[in-house]
Each structure stands twice: as structure tokens, then as C-alpha cells.
Amino acid sequence: MPEEVRDEKATQGIQATLDVMGGKWKPLILFILLHEGTKRFGELRRQLPNVTQGMLTNQLRELERDKLIVRQAYQEIPPKVEYSLSDHGRTLSSVLTDMCGWGYKHIEFMQSIKSGKE
Amino acid sequence: MPEEVRDEKATQGIQATLDVMGGKWKPLILFILLHEGTKRFGELRRQLPNVTQGMLTNQLRELERDKLIVRQAYQEIPPKVEYSLSDHGRTLSSVLTDMCGWGYKHIEFMQSIKSGKE
């Protein structure tokens, strides 16, 4: 397989991952659902003080569309909606963990450089 | 450690990773440098037909700022500049590979759903 094609295919995979969890709040939402299980809309909202209702709804809709989370609505008054990771969403766990780990090493690396300069 | 704090820290790491490789062309640039080693500016440009000069320069500058790649300029006429992964940049390899792998599984997963529906 020519290099260009292989590179392009590799990037497709990475791009797909980025498309799915690249939103500004998606990583945090996924992380919360991964570690704390099912959450109601209001609970998520309270745990994400800087996210507006509209944005939260938006991000949740996209995650649902991409089959990473499951939305369960109860037809009650008052309304009640619960979100949880799907089985497919749980397969993101290792990637999420890896990125988290690398990110921390990166932050430390940058700080070590900074302090070394000054 | 309270849940909110742990979540926030976890997200910091993920966010740092996203900041660093989240640009539209960065994953591909990193992948090429990872697999093919040092490249001249013009070579990269030819391998990324859809990226404008300006964007390529931009992305390379950011990657350099984040210490993922090394820029070596030769003071010649005509100018010659080579880019290569730094040691730190190479530590991204496993993350890149993981994301690539998950992305592909995701693409297949979505296609299996689509074909199942129709």
C-alpha cells in the first residue's frame, strides 16, 4: 500500500475519533458517565457549571447520534431523562485514559521546560 | 479527592492532548513524520495537497511551539527547512495508534448499524 494511502487511512481513523469526542465538552461528559454511571440531565448540568443548557443538549444529542451514549426519557410530569454510556461508548475508555495520561505528561514536560528557561 | 476535581483533572489531561493534536491537519502531519521521518517543507506540502501554505506553516508552528516537532532551518539560498518529530513527539505514537484503531472500529460499527437499518 502506497504511503499516501496508508497515511490517509490512518488519519481517517484518528479523524473519526476526533469528530466523535472533539467537542468542547464531550470528553468531560464521557468521563463523568464512564466513572459515575447513569446521570440525569440536571445532574450533568450541575456538574458542568460552565456549560449552558443549549450546549449540553447539543453535545448530548451528538453523542447519542454517534451511539456513544444512551438517552432514556421517562414520560412523566415532571420530565425525567437519563443518560448513560452505551457498550460502544465504553470501548472509548482506554483511549480516554491514554489521552488523559499523555496529556498530563505533556503538561509536566512543558512546565519542566518553562522552569528550566527561567 | 472529590469527584468534580478528579473529573476536572482528568479532563485537563485529555484537553491538553486535544489542544496539541486537535488541529485539522496535525494528526496527519504527525503521522507522516512518525512513519517517514524528517521531511522538508516542500515535501510535506506535496503530501498534503489540500492544505494551503499558510495553514501548513501555521500548524507546523504550533506543533513546534508545543515541542512535538523540531524545526531545522539551513541558512542557504534557496532556503531549506526540515521538520522532524522530537523525542517528546514520539511519545504520542501509542495514543495516535490507539485513536486510529478505535476510529476504525467506530466507523465499522456505524456502518453495521446503518446496513442493519435498511
Place this chain on the structure above:
DNA sequence: CTGCATCCCGAATGATACTG
């Protein structure tokens, strides 16, 4: 050959008010 500066656009994000 390589890179910078400038302008421009559309998408993503965010604030606010309203509804079942």
C-alpha cells in the same frame, strides 16, 4: 523555497428567553 500578513467566511460556541 519557505514563510509572513491580511482579509474573509462559516462553523462552533455561548447568552437569553420561551415552552410542554
Place this chain on the structure above:
DNA sequence: CAGTATCATTCGGGATGCAG
């Protein structure tokens, strides 16, 4: 409580022309 609608804003991405 959960969600929609609308409008403002910010920002990444892209085109073009110039420069060392």
C-alpha cells in the same frame, strides 16, 4: 425538569499577495 428557538460572538480555517 428538560428542551427548543433565536440571536450574538468567537475562532479556526482558508485564499491571496508579498517578502527574504
